[in-house]
Amino acid sequence: MLAFVGFLVSPLEQGLIYGMMALGVYLSFRVLNYADLTVDGSLPLGAAITASMIVAGHDPWLATLLAVLGGAVAGTATGLLHTQLRITPLLSGILTMTALYSINLRVMGRSNIPLLRADTIFNQAAALGLGERGASLILAAGTAALLIFLLYLFLETELGLAVRATGDNEQMIKSLGVNTDTTKVLGLALSNALVALSGSYVAQYQHFADVGMGIGTIIAGLASVIIGEVLFGSSSVWRALVAVVGGSFFYRLVIALVLWMGLQPTDLKLMTALLVVLALASPQLKQRLRLGASGS
């Protein structure tokens, strides 16, 4: 029993930390209805900014804050490519993501920065007397809860309603006097700020930043969002947000399980893709099963 609880801790921490990224993906993919691939670049951007600042001796909280700003700038770039130059959502994200690969290398100065004995937000929290394990869990859970709360508040403001309507029915909200270029850029900036924050936490949690750590971020984010919807539903904004982080935990749990069962780490991306297909197809599958049962 104790071993099982111990087994849960790591996926839980990862689920919470990557859950912040999934919240960002939820914002672009579900709320704005914008398939934004920038995230594959903004997650490592957050990690890169944080790691290089910490190594340079800056305060880790300041490093985290700057990572968030960096993510917001990346999202703004994608938004401007789309709204000002009329580049498609997909391509605008790919362009920023590609550019970020070079930018992240520049920020880091090399392809990998270890943070082994560096001062991180987790160490600082542990020094407050929370203990090493407790500190990671409490900090991750506290941040995720705070973000869910803030995002919920935002999505219920005048501005938040306008952002949601932009993703739902652009023509309608335009006819109500909202500049949808602005709401799109704002939504993408927020989304990528969340993703970069997640990247910053990841780097400090795993004690290194790597230029390649962003590969597959979008698919992991989608997996979390979709699994969350299937498992926990999305009947209200509140519930949908909690479901995203819940989905993220479940996704990390599945990964931990299949690794424990002996799957090669290199096969993980394949497994993730299959998981997303399964989650996406689940409504149809359910319907077919029901039809099959009643039809025969």
Added chain:
Amino acid sequence: MLRLKNVRKVFQAGTVNEKVALAAINLEIPAGDFVTIIGSNGAGKSTLLNVIAGVYPVDAGRIYLDDQDVTGWAEHVRARLMGRVFQDPLLGTAASMTIEENLAMALRRGEKRRLRKGITAAERALFRERLAELGLGLENRLNDRVRLLSGGQRQALTLLMATLKKPQLLLLDEHTAALDPKTGEKVLDLTIRLVEEHRLTTLMVTHNLHQALRAGNRTLMMDEGQIILDVRDAERQRTTVHDLLALFEKRGVYSDKLLLANAP
């Protein structure tokens, strides 16, 4: 008061598909007029409403609303002055959002959106009151997603949204056409009631000649980007559906859609 001076709109100019949708339109609509607009398919009715709303720029001419030249204003800026209802009931509301959220967005039409609470308690009470006037029972469903409503209910809601914050101009483009005849008549009744109650200056496009003569105080007929008939008040009261059909026939623009909509 709305004024159009020599407004011209050409689609795909310079190609073989060039189409003059509006040819030098001159039009004055004093405040309080309720104008119905008829015309065959492709006559330019929707284009007229769209250039007024700023959906696309004009190729020539100017548009004034209350003596302001709004010709260069973007669509979302003009929205401050105009309420709109589209033909497709799906276009006027955000389906994944609740009835009260949709109304709250409409109440702030043309205003800057801030980080303030999206809906206040006082507004909720107002929504309930205004929804009750529709007589559809929607006042008890403030938290239902709009997706759950029927086409007629959605169109009634859109109409309420367009008039919730009094617009200088109400633009209705065949907003009853996608509904079954009975629901369509109900939505038209509601339209007439709201327009009279708030004394709204209104432009309503319709294919239904009965509706065109029943609603409002003035009727325009369009053909090939031009206004070919403009009757109001006493003169319009003398006009019959028969007269309008005769006029269509004379122009040789008797379209299938018109025939269907106005079959005896």
